[in-house]
Amino acid sequence: MVLGITFCFMNDGPSSPHTERDHDAGPASWWRRLTQRLAGGPRTREDLNDLLDGAHESGLVDADAASMIRGVFETGQLQVRDIMVPRAQMVVVERDWPLEQLLREVVDAGHSRFPVIGDSRDEIIGILLAKDLLRFTSSDVETFDLNRWLRPVAFVPESKRVNVLLKDFRKSRNHMALVADEYGGVAGLVTIEDVLEQIVGEIDDEHDESESAQIQKQDDRRFLVQGLTPIDEFNRYFNAEFSDEDFDTVGGLVMHELGHMPRRGESIQIDRFQFNVQRADSRRVHLLQVMLSQT
Numbered sequence: 578m579v580l581g582i583t584f585c586f587m588n589d590g591p592s593s594p595h596t597e598r599d600h601d602a603g604p605a606s607w608w609r610r611l612t613q614r615l616a617g618g619p620r621t622r623e624d625l626n627d628l629l630d631g632a633h634e635s636g637l638v639d640a641d642a643a644s645m646i647r648g649v650f651e652t653g654q655l656q657v658r659d660i661m662v663p664r665a666q667m668v669v670v671e672r673d674w675p676l677e678q679l680l681r682e683v684v685d686a687g688h689s690r691f692p693v694i695g696d697s698r699d700e701i702i703g704i705l706l707a708k709d710l711l712r713f714t715s716s717d718v719e720t721f722d723l724n725r726w727l728r729p730v731a732f733v734p735e736s737k738r739v740n741v742l743l744k745d746f747r748k749s750r751n752h753m754a755l756v757a758d759e760y761g762g763v764a765g766l767v768t769i770e771d772v773l774e775q776i777v778g779e780i781d782d783e784h785d786e787s788e789s790a791q792i793q794k795q796d797d798r799r800f801l802v803q804g805l806t807p808i809d810e811f812n813r814y815f816n817a818e819f820s821d822e823d824f825d826t827v828g829g830l831v832m833h834e835l836g837h838m839p840r841r842g843e844s845i846q847i848d849r850f851q852f853n854v855q856r857a858d859s860r861r862v863h864l865l866q867v868m869l870s871q872t
Contacts, residue, residue, distance in 0.1 A: 625650065648776035649740075657742055658735040660775060661756045661765035668856070669694050672702055676713060676721040683707045685855055685864070690753045692766060693727060699762045701755050703727025732757045735764055743772045798869045801855070804828030804862035815869075817848070827852075828862030846870075 626647070633643045669692045670682055683691070691705045709726045731754040733742060746752065746769045758764040791806040792814050802811065805828060808821035824830055831852050832838065834845055839854045839862050846852075849870040856863040 645776050652740040652743065652772070652775055653738060655739040655775060656735065657733055657737045657739065657756055657767055658764070660739060660771045661735070661767040662771070663765045664698060664763055667692060667698065667763075667766055669698065670705060671695075672723060674723075676710075676718050679705075679723070680710060680713070683710055690768070692730070692753075692755060693723070701730050701763060704730055704753060730755055733767070735759070739772055739775060742767065743769070746772065795866075798871075800867045800869075802827055802865045802867050804831075804857070804865060815850070815867075817850070819847075827865060831862055831865065 629638070629643045629646060632638045633640060638646070668682075668686045668688060670679055672693055672695055674682070689707050691707070692701050693703045693705050694700055695702050703724075705723070705726060706728060713721055731745075731749065731751045733745070733754045733756055735756055735758055742754070746754075752769045753766060754768075755766050756764045791803050791810060793801040795801060805826050807825060808819050808827065808830060811817060811827050812819055819830060824833055828839075830847070831845060831854070834847055835843065839857050841854055841857055844851060844853045851868040851870065853866040853868070854862060854864075855866050
């Protein structure tokens with residue numbers, strides 16, 4: 578409708594003798610080329626992109642608005658598999674975990690929703706909302722029943738279009754869905770934030786900001802260290818002398834010393850550092866707590 582109004586406005590009235598010369602450059606030139614190309618309305622995505630480019634160049638929309646409009650177009654082309662969090666990177670909790678372990682995981686991860694698994698990651702029995710745990714403390718261990726607080730699980734196929742998924746999220750008021758592969762297994766998960774980021778760009782909160790730091794000081798002796806922190810950066814920060822010939826990251830160092838894929842809660846002493854695995858999956862170490870030995 579906007580295009581139709583614009584075209585009528587631009588074509589209304591007779592042309593002046595100077596029309597051709599005046600249209601050689603600037604916004605008027607863009608309008609002339611656009612109306613000639615799109616006289617019958619935009620026919621392709623390229624036509625729409627040309628419209629946005631010209632509107633941006635003419636100052637009708639700013640760069641952020643143009644980017645968001647393009648993001649809206651792209652949601653119709655993307656599938657859930659393109660934006661989901663892969664299965665190996667999902668942060669999950671287990672149904673058999675005691676309350677104390679659940680609380681610790683929720684605090685460490687900083688997410689608002691957690692898939693709850695049974696015997697494997699293919700057995701998702703519900704969704705746990707972090708806010709539902711706010712009423713509990715470690716003194717409630719005996720009375721806590723996780724099953725009472727589980728929310729239903731929504732499953733979507735990998736091939737679902739992202740724009741359709743957004744409509745589903747709005748209709749069902751869900752903020753998270755598990756992604757099912759063609760064999761019925763769990764391929765990953767997707768949240769409404771993942772969808773919105775395709776339109777407005779990365780959405781970082783205060784937890785994301787703190788997690789982006791490779792090394793965070795907790796107190797004089799304790800530090801949180803990302804598993805992908807390069808060995809040379811760790812050495813500079815702690816004045817250490819670990820070799821980076823066999824592995825590049827701190828997570829690789831810990832994995833090498835343990836001799837297997839580390840599990841959450843495992844600890845190992847290496848020189849003057851005690852490494853405790855805070856988060857890990859079947860592929861890599863995500864987060865470590867490093868404690869300096871007392872001298």
